[in-house]
Amino acid sequence: MSTLKSDLNLAxxxxxxxxxxxxxxxxxxxxxxxxxxALVLLLANHVGDEAVIRAAVAAARKSxxx
Amino acid sequence: MATYTYPRYAYVPxxxxxxxxxxxxxxxxxxxxxxxxxxxxxxxxxxxxxPVTVLxxxxxxxxxxxxxxxxxxxxxxxHRLGVADRMVAKGVTWDQGxxxxxxxxxxxxxxxxxxxxxxxxxxxxxxxYCEQYLVERCIAEDKVDLRFLSKVVGVRPGDEYVExxxxxxxxxxxxxxxxxxxxxxxxxxxxxxxxxxxEGEVFDDQFLIADIRMTADLPNxxxxxxxxxxxxxxxxxxxxxxxxxxxxxxxLGRDADAEEEKKPANIDRRLRMMxxxxxxxxxxxxxxxxxxxxxxxxxxxxxxxxxxxxAHVVSPFGARGGNSGVEDADNLGWKLALLIEGRASASxxxxxxxxxxxxxxxxxRQSTRSTDFITPKFPAARxxxxxxxxLARDFPFARAMVxxxxxxxxxxxxxxxxxxxxxxxxxxxVAAPAPGMPLPDAPLLDATRGEVWLTEAxxxxxxxxxxxxxxxxxxxxxxxxxxxxxxxxxxxxxxxxTRDRSGAPDGWTTVxxxxxxxxxxxxxxxxxxxxxxxxxxxxxxxxxxxDSWVLAALKRATS
Ligand SMILES: Cc1cc2nc3c(=O)[nH]c(=O)nc-3n(C[C@H](O)[C@H](O)[C@H](O)COP(=O)(O)OP(=O)(O)OC[C@H]3O[C@@H](n4cnc5c(N)ncnc54)[C@H](O)[C@@H]3O)c2cc1C
Numbered sequence: 001m002s003t004l005k006s007d008l009n010l011a012x013x014x015x016x017x018x019x020x021x022x023x024x025x026x027x028x029x030x031x032x033x034x035x036x037x038a039l040v041l042l043l044a045n046h047v048g049d050e051a052v053i054r055a056a057v058a059a060a061r062k063s064x065x066x
Numbered sequence: 067m068a069t070y071t072y073p074r075y076a077y078v079p080x081x082x083x084x085x086x087x088x089x090x091x092x093x094x095x096x097x098x099x100x101x102x103x104x105x106x107x108x109x110x111x112x113x114x115x116x117p118v119t120v121l122x123x124x125x126x127x128x129x130x131x132x133x134x135x136x137x138x139x140x141x142x143x144x145h146r147l148g149v150a151d152r153m154v155a156k157g158v159t160w161d162q163g164x165x166x167x168x169x170x171x172x173x174x175x176x177x178x179x180x181x182x183x184x185x186x187x188x189x190x191x192x193x194x195y196c197e198q199y200l201v202e203r204c205i206a207e208d209k210v211d212l213r214f215l216s217k218v219v220g221v222r223p224g225d226e227y228v229e230x231x232x233x234x235x236x237x238x239x240x241x242x243x244x245x246x247x248x249x250x251x252x253x254x255x256x257x258x259x260x261x262x263x264x265e266g267e268v269f270d271d272q273f274l275i276a277d278i279r280m281t282a283d284l285p286n287x288x289x290x291x292x293x294x295x296x297x298x299x300x301x302x303x304x305x306x307x308x309x310x311x312x313x314x315x316x317x318l319g320r321d322a323d324a325e326e327e328k329k330p331a332n333i334d335r336r337l338r339m340m341x342x343x344x345x346x347x348x349x350x351x352x353x354x355x356x357x358x359x360x361x362x363x364x365x366x367x368x369x370x371x372x373x374x375x376x377a378h379v380v381s382p383f384g385a386r387g388g389n390s391g392v393e394d395a396d397n398l399g400w401k402l403a404l405l406i407e408g409r410a411s412a413s414x415x416x417x418x419x420x421x422x423x424x425x426x427x428x429x430x431r432q433s434t435r436s437t438d439f440i441t442p443k444f445p446a447a448r449x450x451x452x453x454x455x456x457l458a459r460d461f462p463f464a465r466a467m468v469x470x471x472x473x474x475x476x477x478x479x480x481x482x483x484x485x486x487x488x489x490x491x492x493x494x495x496v497a498a499p500a501p502g503m504p505l506p507d508a509p510l511l512d513a514t515r516g517e518v519w520l521t522e523a524x525x526x527x528x529x530x531x532x533x534x535x536x537x538x539x540x541x542x543x544x545x546x547x548x549x550x551x552x553x554x555x556x557x558x559x560x561x562x563x564t565r566d567r568s569g570a571p572d573g574w575t576t577v578x579x580x581x582x583x584x585x586x587x588x589x590x591x592x593x594x595x596x597x598x599x600x601x602x603x604x605x606x607x608x609x610x611x612x613d614s615w616v617l618a619a620l621k622r623a624t625s
Contacts, residue, residue: 033446033449034449034452034453037446037449037450037452037453038453038456038457040450040453041450041453041454041457041464041467042457042461045461045463045464
């Protein structure tokens with residue numbers, strides 16, 4: 001079991017960030033929401049670790065009130 | 067209905083109103099409700115020698131087909147009561163399910179991939195047939211006093227007995243039970259009269275359930291469509307039942323007008339889209355439902371005990387309603403019988419509450435999740451549900467998330483007060499039945515009876531089950547000690563499972579495990595011993611046969 005990484009874990013963060021943003025280009029709001037939902041499930045399965053996913057869910061919820 | 071004529075069972079004026087005895091009679095067990103659960107319990111008790119009186123307000127079986135999917139565990143229980151073979155012969159056997167998106171199959175699941183079981187994962191048989199066969203079996207049983215047109219209209223619990231008022235065509239009379247078991251269904255008048263809580267969640271989505279008679283060349287599998295072309299807004303479930311009857315279940319959403327939807331012309335329009343212009347059918351029965359998941363916080367309330375829908379109700383995705391009710395009866399029967407025979411302490415009933423309470427919570431958890439998947443409650447829930455569905459075409463992991471119902475399996479009693487923990491030094495295969503789990507099935511050979519099944523060999527009473535590759539290798543002194551012990555415990559049976567019966571100990575029933583499946587499924591080695599409860603659940607297991615261990619485990623399992 002590992003913990004949710006909060007320090008940088010990507011070799012080129014700008015690339016990854018733009019990759020995800022670009023995926024939404026020219027999508028309607030509805031399509032974007034669908035894309036995000038599929039992405040979340042794919043990544044969650046890849047991560048596989050329940051504790052990490054729980055921590056990510058909590059962190060994402062917390063970011064809403066920031 | 068076209069295929070089924072409802073039986074009318076005879077109402078017999080009760081002795082209380084005919085002979086007018088001095089005061090109310092006291093039955094050891096009074097059961098309110100002759101549905102799947104009350105009938106199962108009545109038979110189980112009667113076969114254990116306990117007289118029961120069953121009161122039902124009706125004089126026939128379940129009106130309309132409600133339950134259709136009868137699970138393997140339920141069939142094992144009904145087999146012990148002598149009715150399962152008739153049901154299997156009449157019903158439609160199935161092990162597999164298919165989930166589709168649009169008209170494209172997403173995946174199939176197999177509930178019983180390995181052979182070597184007495185019963186299939188499921189049969190589909192209409193509830194009215196199941197009840198009819200149970201009623202006929204009850205009528206043939208002297209110890210069951212089954213009273214129709216006998217409606218319970220008053221309940222007075224006491225310290226020594228429970229008294230009820232029974233309304234009949236000839237008037238009202240009183241009868242008492244040392245124990246009263248309320249199997250009177252989801253609206254349970256007994257529960258209501260006693261003002262006991264029944265809490266949970268009601269789902270807003272409506273479902274149209276249509277049973278139709280149609281000769282169609284369909285496979286014996288359960289099929290679930292999300293967004294099918296013939297019902298593009300929602301989902302549809304299709305099952306085959308006996309008598310060429312199909313069960314079609316259309317999800318209608320929250321806002322549907324139930325009265326409109328029930329009109330035959332509207333049902334026909336939906337069916338026409340599903341089955342095409344050439345199909346012909348007759349209506350058997352139809353209804354529009356909303357589902358709920360609710361349970362009582364406690365099933366045992368003094369001398370009044372609740373079982374089946376009266377105690378808990380789930381949505382039908384997963385077929386956990388009737389099946390879990392039959393498991394309640396199975397769990398309660400032997401405990402009540404031992405109590406009444408004075409061979410167990412009253413605290414044994416606490417284990418019913420604990421074990422079946424945990425099972426109800428697990429069934430509710432599972433069926434709530436299925437219902438939430440099928441009827442997403444808010445926009446993001448639908449978004450994620452639909453994402454899982456579309457990913458499921460290409461990604462196996464997403465197929466595992468698609469939840470069209472997780473089908474009924476017996477729940478393990480992980481924290482049962484009457485299970486004995488494993489020896490901390492012993493190691494067991496994770497698939498082997500731990501204490502609190504039902505014994506698996508396996509084919510065996512008996513010298514006198516020929517083919518028998520493991521679940522048949524241990525049915526009904528406590529059993530010690532020992533394994534030895536060669537019968538002669540069983541510890542002789544221990545084998546004798548167990549036989550001496552068994553003499554003091556009615557019905558207690560020592561059973562030896564072996565490959566070579568020569569030199570088998572006296573007083574033991576020896577059965578041959580030719581295929582080796584029993585030993586494999588129980589992760590057995592020479593000397594491995596299970597103590598099995600009358601409901602075929604494992605109470606304790608050990609790597610070595612020892613009489614004092616058996617005695618201690620037996621004591622714990624009955625207190
Ligand atoms: C559409 C649908 C589909 C379902 N499909 C399945 C399925 O596939 N598999 C499954 O396992 N379950 C299924 N179920 C659930 C199943 O039908 C119930 O769980 C089951 O009937 C419960 O049995 P019971 O004996 O507890 O109660 P009931 O069957 O409701 O029986 C209660 C009995 O009590 C009697 N009674 C009531 N009040 C009184 C009174 N005052 N005095 C005397 N008698 C009284 C009634 O006459 C009745 O006979 C389904 C349910 C529905 C609605």
